[in-house]
Amino acid sequence: MTDGESGVVASNLVQAYSSGRKLWGKADEFRAVDRVSLTIAEGETLGIVGESGSGKSTLGRMIAGIEAPTSGTVSFWGQRYAKVGSPDWRRQRRDVQVVFQNPAAVVDPRWTILAQVREALTTHEALAASEADDKAQAMLALVGLGTMSNRLPHQLSGGQLQRAVIARALVLKPRLVICDEAVSALDVSVQAQIINMMLELRERLNLSLMFISHDLSVVRHISHRVGVMHAGQLLEIGDSRTLFENPQHDYTRRLLAAIPADSPRQRRERDMNAFAPLAAASSPSPIQA
Numbered sequence: 001m002t003d004g005e006s007g008v009v010a011s012n013l014v015q016a017y018s019s020g021r022k023l024w025g026k027a028d029e030f031r032a033v034d035r036v037s038l039t040i041a042e043g044e045t046l047g048i049v050g051e052s053g054s055g056k057s058t059l060g061r062m063i064a065g066i067e068a069p070t071s072g073t074v075s076f077w078g079q080r081y082a083k084v085g086s087p088d089w090r091r092q093r094r095d096v097q098v099v100f101q102n103p104a105a106v107v108d109p110r111w112t113i114l115a116q117v118r119e120a121l122t123t124h125e126a127l128a129a130s131e132a133d134d135k136a137q138a139m140l141a142l143v144g145l146g147t148m149s150n151r152l153p154h155q156l157s158g159g160q161l162q163r164a165v166i167a168r169a170l171v172l173k174p175r176l177v178i179c180d181e182a183v184s185a186l187d188v189s190v191q192a193q194i195i196n197m198m199l200e201l202r203e204r205l206n207l208s209l210m211f212i213s214h215d216l217s218v219v220r221h222i223s224h225r226v227g228v229m230h231a232g233q234l235l236e237i238g239d240s241r242t243l244f245e246n247p248q249h250d251y252t253r254r255l256l257a258a259i260p261a262d263s264p265r266q267r268r269e270r271d272m273n274a275f276a277p278l279a280a281a282s283s284p285s286p287i288q289a
């Protein structure tokens, strides 16, 4: 991406919060994100890693347009985000969807998953009920939940519920999906299945992904490029393989050295699930994830 028209171009993003204290009579300012510039091309997955508190989620919220930066700009397919909360902003928000760690917190426990996916659609589009149902059902089938669309959230496992939340995000045909620790709470084998599904959907729907995680092994497998955050700054960013094999920064080397070795069981599960073709999404049998 060179023309700035497709994909995301973030320039010099700063997010400063006040600590609430005063220092020498001036409000004490703390930069959760400090002069970060990056791009995400159409169809590209950018992984963002870094320890807790390094500013990953804050960066994600600014890229998503949920939070306006203190300074700096985000160009989203050539357009700046409108003022947070304005009608234009609401329209733009459809193009970028965020999937968080805890799916149970973002679904309505009283509604079937079909109803929730349908509702996301009808909030944005005036569709006949049957057309909305068909689209929602097709999206649920794509994430492997075709036979479970009439279930309530509590009737699904954590992995299945996260698939439903992903369906609700993807039914809006976003250009960018930001996954913020989206698989972190799941078992390692379920993580692998969902990542595998995201890889397939990324190709099929030509999605750009921003994949935020403290788990470097997960990020490595899904990302074309990876950025390393530390204390609000983007220390290094580059091609995934190069960064993992030849990190330039000491901090990145320490982060890589801290990846725990998989247990024999985890290794078996990763080998079995991680890069097998995705049978799950098209399989008529219920998926356990």
Ligand SMILES: Nc1ncnc2c1ncn2[C@@H]1O[C@H](COP(=O)(O)OP(=O)(O)OP(=O)(O)O)[C@@H](O)[C@H]1O
Residues within 6 Å of the ligand: 017, 018, 032, 050, 051, 052, 053, 054, 055, 056, 057, 058, 059, 214
């Ligand atoms: N709204 C806010 N007001 C004040 N401080 C905030 C706010 N949001 C985040 N912070 C602070 O900014 C820093 C970066 O937080 P952020 O959540 O972006 O980090 P993170 O890398 O995503 O961490 P984690 O992996 O734990 O979620 C933290 O010190 C956090 O406490």
